[in-house]
Amino acid sequence: MYEYLRGRVESLAPTQVVLEAGGVGWDLSCSVNTSRRLERGQEARLWVQLLVREDLLALVGFHSKGERELFRDLTGVAGVGPKVALAVLSSLEENDLYDAVRTGALERLTSIPGIGRKIAERLLLELKDRFEKRRGPGAGSGAAFPAGGAGAEDSRGQALEALVALGFKPAQAEPELARALAQFLAEGGEGLPEVGDWIRRVLQKGR
Numbered sequence: 055m056y057e058y059l060r061g062r063v064e065s066l067a068p069t070q071v072v073l074e075a076g077g078v079g080w081d082l083s084c085s086v087n088t089s090r091r092l093e094r095g096q097e098a099r100l101w102v103q104l105l106v107r108e109d110l111l112a113l114v115g116f117h118s119k120g121e122r123e124l125f126r127d128l129t130g131v132a133g134v135g136p137k138v139a140l141a142v143l144s145s146l147e148e149n150d151l152y153d154a155v156r157t158g159a160l161e162r163l164t165s166i167p168g169i170g171r172k173i174a175e176r177l178l179l180e181l182k183d184r185f186e187k188r189r190g191p192g193a194g195s196g197a198a199f200p201a202g203g204a205g206a207e208d209s210r211g212q213a214l215e216a217l218v219a220l221g222f223k224p225a226q227a228e229p230e231l232a233r234a235l236a237q238f239l240a241e242g243g244e245g246l247p248e249v250g251d252w253i254r255r256v257l258q259k260g261r
Contacts, residue, residue, distance in 0.1 A: 059115070060099040063092050068216030068249055069140065071115055073100060082115035083136070086144035086216055090250045091117045105136055114140070120148050131173075131180050138168040141220045145257040155181045166257065167221030210235075213252030220257075230256045 059082075061075030068089050073080045082100060092098055100115035101122045114136060116122040121143060128139035145166045146154060154162045155178055163174035210231060217227040234255035238247045247255070 056102045056104055056113070058099050058101045059113075061097070063094050063096050063098050066092055066094050068212050068253070069144070069219040071100070073098065073115070080113060082113045083140065084115045085121065085140050086220075086250060086253050087147060088115060088117040088121065088143075112136075118148070124148060124151060127181055127184060128177070131176055133173045133176065137221070138173075141167050142169070144216070144220055144253065152185055155185050158182075167217075209246050209249045209252060212249045213247075213256075216249065216253055217256060222256075227256070 059073050059075045059080055061073045061080070063071060064074045064079055065072040066089055068086050069084060071082050071084050071089060071092060073082060082102065084100070088100070100117065101119050103114045103116070103122055103125060105112040105114060114125065116125065125136075125139050125143060128134050128142055129136060134142075142151065142163075146162075153159070158178055160171070160174050160178065163169050163177060164171055169177075213231060214224070214227055217230070218224060222230070231252060234247065234252055237255055238251065
């Protein structure tokens with residue numbers, strides 16, 4: 055029904071964006087990897103997926119057609135709903151997800167909120183052949199996490215908000231953010247990490 059929306063980014067959170075297009079403010083859920091590529095006030099085009107439920111119509115926005123295709127792949131697996139699919143796409147860039155499935159990285163998948171061992175095994179089983187047909191058995195090599203997003207002064211609060219949206223309880227997320235900050239500073243970082251860096255360090259703990 056909808057292919058994409060093009061307009062101005064009116065508001066932005068780690069897992070949500072409001073895009074003004076055609077005089078309408080479209081409220082879209084999104085992955086952290088999509089929101090990280092956006093800035094308030096900029097013109098953007100987001101590929102969209104309409105979700106239809108008994109009591110809800112919702113839109114999900116994606117920075118690329120490839121990310122949307124992966125969302126459809128993920129939600130096509132039994133037991134994986136939109137929230138879990140967005141958690142996967144927030145934790146892994148597109149190439150990283152292909153790599154995880156290609157190499158059978160079970161622990162990498164089970165480290166993502168909402169992904170237990172059974173669902174991870176199902177993802178590896180059902181997606182491997184599909185991914186190989188799409189990109190070939192040797193496709194992969196993870197992409198770098200993009201720059202941009204919120205400033206350091208509010209990055210921790212937005213990172214906490216994103217982790218809660220991805221399935222963490224605040225009591226779980228707080229110590230993980232503290233650990234991520236300690237790691238960042240030990241590596242020579244200054245100030246506070248950006249939103250995406252906070253989230254990446256927490257979600258990649260299981261690697």
